[in-house]
Amino acid sequence: MQKVVLLVEDSPGDVRLTQEAFRNAGRSIDLRVAADGVEAMSFLRRQGIHAEVPRPDFILLDLNLPKMDGREVLAHIKEDNDLKAIPTVILTTSDAEADILTSYQLQANCYLSKPVQLEEFERLIESINDFWLSKVKLPQQEHG
Amino acid sequence: MEDDEIAIEVLLVEDSPGDVRLTQEAFRDSGKPVRLHLAADGIEAMAFLRREGIYADARRPDLILLDLNLPKMDGREVLALIKKDQYLKIIPTIILTTSDSEADIQISYQLQANCYLRKPAHWDAFDNLVKSINAFWLTRAKLPQMPRNR
Numbered sequence A: 001m002q003k004v005v006l007l008v009e010d011s012p013g014d015v016r017l018t019q020e021a022f023r024n025a026g027r028s029i030d031l032r033v034a035a036d037g038v039e040a041m042s043f044l045r046r047q048g049i050h051a052e053v054p055r056p057d058f059i060l061l062d063l064n065l066p067k068m069d070g071r072e073v074l075a076h077i078k079e080d081n082d083l084k085a086i087p088t089v090i091l092t093t094s095d096a097e098a099d100i101l102t103s104y105q106l107q108a109n110c111y112l113s114k115p116v117q118l119e120e121f122e123r124l125i126e127s128i129n130d131f132w133l134s135k136v137k138l139p140q141q142e143h144g
Numbered sequence B: 001m002e003d004d005e006i007a008i009e010v011l012l013v014e015d016s017p018g019d020v021r022l023t024q025e026a027f028r029d030s031g032k033p034v035r036l037h038l039a040a041d042g043i044e045a046m047a048f049l050r051r052e053g054i055y056a057d058a059r060r061p062d063l064i065l066l067d068l069n070l071p072k073m074d075g076r077e078v079l080a081l082i083k084k085d086q087y088l089k090i091i092p093t094i095i096l097t098t099s100d101s102e103a104d105i106q107i108s109y110q111l112q113a114n115c116y117l118r119k120p121a122h123w124d125a126f127d128n129l130v131k132s133i134n135a136f137w138l139t140r141a142k143l144p145q146m147p148r149n150r
Helices: A013-026 A037-044 A070-079 A097-105 A118-135 B017-030 B042-050 B075-084 B102-110 B123-140
Strands: A004-008 A030-034 A057-063 A088-092 A110-113 B008-015 B034-039 B063-066 B093-097 B115-118
Touching: A004 A013, A004 A037, A013 A030, A013 A118, A030 A037, A030 A070, A030 B017, A037 A070, A057 A070, A070 A088, A070 A097, A088 A097, A110 A118, A118 B123, B008 B017, B008 B042, B017 B034, B017 B123, B034 B042, B042 B063, B042 B075, B063 B075, B063 B123, B075 B093, B075 B102, B093 B102, B093 B123, B102 B115
Parallel strands: A004 A030, A004 A057, A057 A088, A088 A110, B008 B034, B008 B063, B063 B093, B093 B115
Antiparallel strands: none
16 A cells, blocks of 8 residues: 655645655655645644545654644644644754754654755655655544 | 764663674774664663662763563653753664564654664674664764763
């Protein structure tokens, strides 16, 4: 079964790179994109135009997002009994200690800092693919 | 990285001596400075984390590897206690267990385990898994900085 990954990312360049890196890693995933925090929450709660979307198996969440920022999205996910079990990995350019600490405090499953170099970025996505989408046991979908 | 010299403190909560040995060897082979602490049951794990009794001087671990089936207090309960504690909840806690029951996976994520890994039955697969924990969690992931002397 193809895994559904929700990428919450406002930079089209980074979305493109992430898509290509997963493809290069030989992984066929169903990658869905939400470009801001409000869209991410509406996707996860299947509201409005998102009524029919699949429930993601895994979430990659940027912290700095328009409309509703990633910290708030993370807090909403982890406060919601239906959503909190979805592994949510922070992927952001910030490597500020305060952001790392806050994210783990809010129960992010893991914090990754986005490398500036293209090759490093590709290697990071590859390692997410190897670790989170291959080795780790993700929770089974209960519905959808 | 400037803090390469500082050993990463890992708490392994595991009651099987064989698995402890395998984990130690796999970390040793990885070449990273890892200081592995051991708790053989859930009560001991909580005493270590809360620095009670003989653990008064224990360092707060950077990462916890937690088995689910443990004597005295089981891993689900340990996980729940860690994730309810304001000071401990930030420590990435990885479930490493032989169980692959859906119920265990679900409850672990519901209790906010950071990730769930199934212990492979074969030695080389086990070794590989510990190496990938090492490569991912101790190399790629940003861990929260701990106030060392709290």
